[in-house]
Amino acid sequence: MSIDQNTAARVAKLARIRVEEDRLPALASEFNTILGFIEQLGEVDVEGVEPMVSVTPMRLKRREDVVTDGNQQDKVLSNAPDAREGFFAVPKVVE
């Protein structure tokens, strides 16, 4: 599998990371190096093997379905790059 510049651009878009046009060839080449390394997995016979879901055999704990937290709007917003009137502020989302 070889990744071309278009695929690299598509992946960058999906990952929401801006990559300038002139960086795409180098990026595609790095992807190919890493994916070439990963290709070795093709040699392994995994017929009938279950994909791992949990590394330790444990049941995830369940908790009571009750409110345990809240009323800390100021703390939630304290690290926001832009917060106004008790809300996170972002650029216009809809035209």
Added chain:
Amino acid sequence: MSDLNKLGLAAARDMLRAKEVTSVELTEACLTAIEGADALNAFVHKTPDIALERAKAADARLAEGEAPSMCGLPVGIKDLFCTKGVASQAASKILEGFLPEYESTVSQNLADAGAVMLGKLNMDEFAMGSSNETSVYGNAINPWRRGNEDTALTPGGSSGGSASAVAADLCLAATGTDTGGSIRQPAAFTGTVGIKPTYGRCSRWGIVAFASSLDQAGPMTKSVRDAAIMLEAMCGHDPKDSTSADLAVPDFEAMLTGDIKGKTIGIPKEYRLDGMPDEIEQLWSDGTAMLRDAGAKIVDISLPHTKYALPTYYVIAPAEASSNLARYDGVRYGYRAKLEQGDGITEMYEKTRAEGFGHEVQRRVMIGTYVLSAGFYDAYYNKARKVRTLIKRDFEEAFAAGVDAILTPATPSAAFGLGEVTDDDPVQMYLNDVFTVTVNLAGLPGIAVPTGVDRKGLPLGLQLIGRPWEEGDLLNTAYALEQAAGFVAKPEKWW
């Protein structure tokens, strides 16, 4: 007494309890050492005020005679742990200015045990790296040098600042985290001890997530005894982490008898790599002989899927990272890019993440995005999860056959020079984790112990891998190895 910062946890604890020293004295000695060690770039956020306040409180508790296990002992905290009101940015620009409103469970457990926080330690950005060269703070430097050369060496990564600080005696011990070897490789590069416990032993709550199914916290210390003391303080069940194990935490220190008679130690043939330096081969066979002389039975074992561990890791870890790091969007915390007229929310995400993430992090997020994307999910991600099952099964079969612990080299080389492994070929850097990454994939406990030096005087370490939840037994085997190896070398102070 001078040089209090050179003490380990056990020695300092005993002196505190015997009233031969105070926590304030210990803490001041460390703070002085830290002030004089900016050249190492290990401590990146210093917290002397918090340290002295906690030291005074610890001295008061010690005076009352009700001191918990780590009361008054000054330690460093890796920047990956969220610490309330203290910068916690995972060595990334994207978390610039982030001041958590909460404390991670592990650092809270340490505080509850009386430990004194000296500050935050350098690391690779989001713990992605094996040399501490991806940090927004710049490189952390290894206090060790090759003979008389002044080449700056890496302390390893990702817990490079932690390793450098412990090796240079800037603190008595430090926290680290380990996703593919990030505690054990830097420990081996700096002549210190580092243990990654069984997945689920330490709560991950409040630790900036990299790859959630692999991440574990653990201590980095000056001895195996210190590792036992600090690990016990760090771990325990936490309802806030649903993968945290609800198991009693044994008294690890009490299990250090040094008696390993009758234990079976496995030597996996697949860890003997082509082109492995003679010194590593020698170190490994010397370590094997030490355990045999201590009464252990040595058996050759096979872990046939070992060679597929790194490629498996480089599917699973980036996949989980791409999901975990989706939260850094410039909205709720940290960095937001300056926008131009007309930029909408998508431009804000894309510019923020391009400017806020470093090169290696971007690369891994994108690889993760690719292997999870429609059409490739089965071929890459599901395939890797199946191979992971086989890697774990290899270990299970060895343990079922009676093996108590497995001895391997910790790293394929001694510490290398900063910049010597180039960024152009990421796979070369990834190979650093070849001996450690299997342990994360199988969720097992693993410990690196310094057992020798190379021709240039650099420390080398061996790794012991234990059965799940049997850290006590593993620490005891490591203790026997440590006693037999008698590693006492320290870096000569140049900084």
